[in-house]
Amino acid sequence: MVKRTSFENDPCPVARALEVIGDWWSLLIVREAFFGVRRFNEFQGKLGLAKNILASRLRTLVEHGILRPVPAADGSAYHEYLLTPKGQGIFPILVALRQWSEQFDPRPEEIATVLVDRNNGRPVRTLELHAEDGRLLSPADTTLQPRSTAKSKKAGTRSSATSN
Amino acid sequence: MVKRTSFENDPCPVARALEVIGDWWSLLIVREAFFGVRRFNEFQGKLGLAKNILASRLRTLVEHGILRPVPAADGSAYHEYLLTPKGQGIFPILVALRQWSEQFDPRPEEIATVLVDRNNGRPVRTLELHAEDGRLLSPADTTLQPRSTAKSKKAGTRSSATSN
DNA sequence: CGCAATCAGTTTCATCATGCAACCAGAAAG
């Protein structure tokens, strides 16, 4: 790789997100955390990844404020990894990934689980993008605007490099 | 790497999605495609990635049915890469990533752009997960159920391994 | 038509990251 290119200074929010959670394991670790997995060995057992990789990922997830090590839990001297609010904010991303697979996977019959409303056991709705006034928006109904730095509001039409 | 572990047979739809678009460049390529980028050099210029990597990524995106090479376009003998419906289905994932950055990035002032309604230039709403009946759902309001194989409807409480 | 520049890659080659396995210290259990 000669240094995997870093996106942390990229002005694109998508790139910035990928910089943090865009690797092969981080999102799966977070997914497990959503299901109550908290301990090192538990993550390792569920995901089957190497311990050094897990240790490394947990470290960076903690550094990025996605997981938080809490001192104890059941009384033992070890610690557990809990989702922070920032970590919980990843939920829509997981849902979007899941729904994309559900819709387009070439072998959907191999998908084992469905995300349901705990209340009545019925599948959740597909995520939709809405306008401020509630209208449903398709990709084509949207554009990127340069971030309004306190002023300016219209602009549209993207310009240079990796600027979206 | 001694063979990066593959998720393509994992029953978890999140893992399956990551198998396809979970690397460092694919989602950014798709993002550019949403903005009308179509040609090899154009991708390369915007993203600044090595040509061999780009060639490799484009190939797998085409293999997975996310991009489609169309013979011509402006009359030249080259071809262009267009998003398929499956590729367009990635939009919510990009939006979810973008919104996560917007909400939790430690230096949000460095984010250059805002996704707006093309109609009136106002920011779009944040993605929300809703129940079938329209109620807003938080992560805690949801569970995973084993996929109903024609029959059965209640079950809850996840069981074994990487099964969500 | 002839030649230079462009497009779309492919081919080395060096370096980095990943994965496996082995090892290890501190805590808990017996």
Add this chain to the structure above:
DNA sequence: CTTTCTGGTTGCATGATGAAACTGATTGCG
């Protein structure tokens, strides 16, 4: 107090990534 469990770290082997150089068509231009 020896054993086991937890939560790692260390040391390779190998694959993935990236920079740069190279190639073979295609186009642009005089």
